[in-house]
Amino acid sequence: MLEARQITYIYGAGTPFEIKALDGADFSVSAGEFAGVIGHTGSGKSTLIQHLNGLLKPHGGQVLLEGRDIWDKGNKMRNVRFAVGLVFQYPEYQLFEETVEKDIAFGPKAMGLSEIEISERTAEAMELVGLDKSIAAKSPFDLSGGQKRRAAIAGVIAMRPKVLVLDEPTAGLDPSGRREIMSLLSAYRKQSGAAVVLVTHSMEDIARAADSLTVLSRSKTVARGSLNEVFHNRETLTQIGLDVPAVTRVLLRLRSLGLDVDTEAYTLEDAIESLSRLRAGNHPVAAETTSPPVGGTPPQEENKRGLTFNSPLGRGGRESDGVVSC
Amino acid sequence: MLKDITLGQYFPGSSLVHKLDPRVKFILLFCFITALLMARHPLTYAGVLVYLVSAIAVSRVKPKALMKGLRPMLFIIIFTALLNMFYTPGEPLVSFWVFKISAEGIQRAVFMALRLLMLISATFMLTYTTSPIALSDALARLLSPLAKLRVPVHEFAMMMTIALRFIPTIIEETDKIMSAQKARGADFETGNLFRRAKALIPLLVPLFVSAFRRADDLAVAMECRCYRGGEGRTRLKQLHMTGKDTLTLLGSLLLLSGVTVLGRLGWFLP
Numbered sequence: 001m002l003e004a005r006q007i008t009y010i011y012g013a014g015t016p017f018e019i020k021a022l023d024g025a026d027f028s029v030s031a032g033e034f035a036g037v038i039g040h041t042g043s044g045k046s047t048l049i050q051h052l053n054g055l056l057k058p059h060g061g062q063v064l065l066e067g068r069d070i071w072d073k074g075n076k077m078r079n080v081r082f083a084v085g086l087v088f089q090y091p092e093y094q095l096f097e098e099t100v101e102k103d104i105a106f107g108p109k110a111m112g113l114s115e116i117e118i119s120e121r122t123a124e125a126m127e128l129v130g131l132d133k134s135i136a137a138k139s140p141f142d143l144s145g146g147q148k149r150r151a152a153i154a155g156v157i158a159m160r161p162k163v164l165v166l167d168e169p170t171a172g173l174d175p176s177g178r179r180e181i182m183s184l185l186s187a188y189r190k191q192s193g194a195a196v197v198l199v200t201h202s203m204e205d206i207a208r209a210a211d212s213l214t215v216l217s218r219s220k221t222v223a224r225g226s227l228n229e230v231f232h233n234r235e236t237l238t239q240i241g242l243d244v245p246a247v248t249r250v251l252l253r254l255r256s257l258g259l260d261v262d263t264e265a266y267t268l269e270d271a272i273e274s275l276s277r278l279r280a281g282n283h284p285v286a287a288e289t290t291s292p293p294v295g296g297t298p299p300q301e302e303n304k305r306g307l308t309f310n311s312p313l314g315r316g317g318r319e320s321d322g323v324v325s326c
Numbered sequence: 327m328l329k330d331i332t333l334g335q336y337f338p339g340s341s342l343v344h345k346l347d348p349r350v351k352f353i354l355l356f357c358f359i360t361a362l363l364m365a366r367h368p369l370t371y372a373g374v375l376v377y378l379v380s381a382i383a384v385s386r387v388k389p390k391a392l393m394k395g396l397r398p399m400l401f402i403i404i405f406t407a408l409l410n411m412f413y414t415p416g417e418p419l420v421s422f423w424v425f426k427i428s429a430e431g432i433q434r435a436v437f438m439a440l441r442l443l444m445l446i447s448a449t450f451m452l453t454y455t456t457s458p459i460a461l462s463d464a465l466a467r468l469l470s471p472l473a474k475l476r477v478p479v480h481e482f483a484m485m486m487t488i489a490l491r492f493i494p495t496i497i498e499e500t501d502k503i504m505s506a507q508k509a510r511g512a513d514f515e516t517g518n519l520f521r522r523a524k525a526l527i528p529l530l531v532p533l534f535v536s537a538f539r540r541a542d543d544l545a546v547a548m549e550c551r552c553y554r555g556g557e558g559r560t561r562l563k564q565l566h567m568t569g570k571d572t573l574t575l576l577g578s579l580l581l582l583s584g585v586t587v588l589g590r591l592g593w594f595l596p
Contacts, residue, residue, distance in 0.1 A: 016337060055505045078511055086509040094506040096531035106528065110511030141535070155510060 001066060001195055002084060002163050003028040007051055008060030009044075021047040023219040024061070029163060029195045029212075034186075036206035037199045039216030040241060045199045046089065048216065049165050052197070053084040082111055085161030089168045091152035095140040100131070100151050103140050107159040125158035126151075128191065129184050146177040150184070157188060164188065165197040170205065182209055207245040207266035215242065228264055247271040336457050343385035343455045347571040348464035354578050355452050361582040362444055365589055371440060373585030377578070378444055378451075387454050395450045396443065403442045411435035458490035467565060473556075480556025488544070496537065503532050 009022040022044045029035040039045045050056045051063050054070050054077045063070050070080045085107075088094065097103035101122055108118045126136065129150040135143065140151055153169065166185070170178040182205060189196045200206060206213055206227075213230045215223040217240040223230050230237070231244045234252075243249065244266070251263045251271055262274040338344070343351075358374070365371050382392065414435075416428030453461070466483030473479045504514065507528045514525050 050505065053509055055508060078513070081509055081511055086506075088502065088506045088509070091506065093536055094503055094510075094528075094532050096528045096535075106507075106512075107510040110513070159510070 001029055001031045001033075002052060003064045004048065004051055004061065005064070006061035007048065007058045007063070009047055009051070009056060010059055011047075013059065020219055022051075022058075024221075025216060025219065026221045026224060027052075027214050028224075029197055031162070032189070032193050032195055033212060034189060034196045034198070034210045036210035036213045037197060037216065038201070038203065038206055038213060038242065040201075043216040044219045045216055046167055049086065049167055049197065049199055052163070052165055053086045054080045055086070078110075082107075082159050083161055084163045084165060085156040085159050087153050087156045087164070087166040087169060089171060090149075091156075091169075092140075092145065092148035094155075095148060095152055098139060099137050100126075100140050100143070101136040103151060104155045104158050107155055111159060121158045121160065122154075125154040128157060128188055129154045130180065146173060146180070149173065149177075149181070153181075153184070160192065161194060163195045163197060165199070167199045168201070169198070170200070170202070178205070185209065203242065203245045204267075207248075215240070227266055231264075231266065335453065337387060337391060337454050338457075339386060339455065341385045341455070342570070342574075343381060343387075343451070345570075346455075346574060347565055347567055348456050348460040349468055349565060350567070350571045350575050351452055351456055352464050352468055353575065355448055357579060357582050358448050359445060361586045362441055362448075364586050365437075365441070367589035370585045370589030371437060373581070373589070374444065375440070377581060377585075378448055381451060382447070385451065385455050387451065391454065392447055392450060395454075396446055399442070399446050403439050406442060407435040407439040410438045459487060462486040462490060463561075463563075463565065480559070484556075492540070495540070496533070499536055500529065500533055503529055503536075 004025065004027040006024045006026060007022050008020070008024055011017075011019045011021050025044060025048055027035075027037065027048060037045055037048065047056065051058055054063070057071060065080055065083060068075065070077070095103050097106065104122045104125055105118050108121050113121070122136075123133070126133065131147060131150055131154065135147070140148060143151060149169070153166070156164065164185075169185070170181050173181065185196055185198065186209060188194070196209075198205065198210060210227065212226050213223070214221055215230060215237065222240060223233060223236050231248060234244055237243055244252070247268055248263060248266055248271075251261050251265055251274065254261050255263055259278070261278055265271040265274040358377070361370070362374050365374060382389070411427060411431045411434070412425055414428060414431035416430035418426035418428050419432075420427045456464075462483050465486070466479055469477070469479045469483075504512075508514070512525060512528055514522070514529070516522075517525065
């Protein structure tokens with residue numbers, strides 16, 4: 001669907017302040033897929049995604065949208081921008097219209113749609129991001145921080161892009177705000193069948209939502225593939241200062257202590273399932289496993305509830321303080 | 327993109343010119359311009375030119391960077407030179423239609439162009455080799471005697487420092503908002519003047535909103551650090567005149583006044 005091949009980009013080319021932001025980075029997302037992009041600050045994530053809709057022209061490499069180079073002559077860049085919707089970091093700073101409704105309608109209007117279609121799409125986008133109809137006529141500057149963010153995302157969703165790219169959409173939000181954004185992304189994907197590309201720092205968000213993962217480090221793509229493929233190669237991640245999700249770390253630790261758990265679990269729910277399977281199977285080493293109540297508890301909290309177990313090594317213990325060193 | 331604008335841009339370096347006390351650089355620029363404007367004799371022009379070229383050589387500022395700064399001024403320089411060439415009275419060498427070109431005209435045109443080129447290059451030399459903060463600092467120090475006349479020198483200097491500090495930030499912000507609106511299909515490049523002006527609204531509104539937000543934040547941050555204005559305020563980096571600074575200042579003054587005086591004498595001498 002959308003593919004970036006060997007992208008090289010240099011900021012300030014030809015000045016004394018040259019910075020190579022990307023050096024042969026690869027990325028791809030297929031139709032309907034939820035792709036994660038992860039990497040440290042300065043690894044080139046934001047630069048990479050600005051190539052996906054042609055805001056930046058690569059100094060090397062190419063970007064293919066449905067098999068066609070977006071920089072081909074005769075290709076209308078605006079159509080690329082409508083097909084690949086890009087939500088920047090802190091998108092609420094781009095709001096400008098008098099009313100929320102008008103602001104969301106900015107993109108569809110630029111597409112040259114009819115009035116009816118525009119208002120239909122605006123209403124749909126507002127509903128999708130969970131904004132009440134009553135604030136449609138309000139000024140976007142009167143909204144709360146989380147509402148502003150959702151209004152800005154709605155402005156891009158209203159263009160019905162085939163690929164929705166978001167740069168750290170949960171940055172600076174509280175846990176409930178984060179969860180709302182993440183669930184609206186899943187809902188949008190389910191409803192529209194569009195591909196979603198999520199750029200983030202949070203392994204947990206990726207583990208919860210993404211099908212595939214691209215890892216960037218120092219301007220290069222260092223790992224790419226399904227979650228299993230990337231997380232199996234833990235050394236690559238730890239080398240660049242990242243790691244598998246916290247729950248997976250717990251499971252890996254349990255396994256190293258002799259418990260035969262399935263370590264291919266990346267979210268809290270999966271981990272609980274993996275552990276209860278262990279208990280149901282009446283595995284000799286798993287004497288007792290108390291699972292925390294199933295629910296939307298953040299991953300960091302799960303071992304506070306105490307995963308008690310007795311290991312055959314005689315090191316029966318309680319990992320109780322929420323810090324698991326592996 | 328916008329980031330490529332050279333607006334009084336500073337190129338960091340470690341040459342003698344870079345390290346010179348910014349106050350000295352200010353004074354020298356002032357004297358240089360005075361000498362340049364008083365120059366009439368080719369000797370003075372030659373002296374001033376040699377001075378400027380050697381300063382550029384010592385600073386290791388790339389001539390290419392200097393050229394880039396000069397390019398926008400080229401039209402004015404050429405226009406001025408042409409006007410001088412055609413409108414200087416004298417024995418015409420060539421004449422066609424209403425135009426007459428005299429030897430004096432050519433001479434004056436060349437000198438005028440040279441004068442403007444040197445004037446602009448010298449100013450660029452100051453901004454290229456001095457950081458904006460050092461510049462406003464030096465200006466504040468040089469103007470500090472005016473404080474006795476109740477001129478709010480400190481406030482002006484602070485305003486200038488803040489403005490200079492935020493130019494790159496605002497440019498970056500503009501770039502970001504532009505990208506964000508382009509991603510929503512905004513079109514800043516096509517259409518007639520009216521449409522283009524209208525297309526700027528999605529850029530300007532968020533830019534102003536964020537500029538005011540930044541100003542608010544900065545004011546709070548300054549108050550948190552107990553900023554109360556200029557009275558009794560000390561500096562982290564004191565400006566000190568070193569031996570090198572004094573030497574450069576005296577040497578340059580001697581040279582510039584020397585060529586000026588010689589040029590003036592030369593004017594009267596045969």
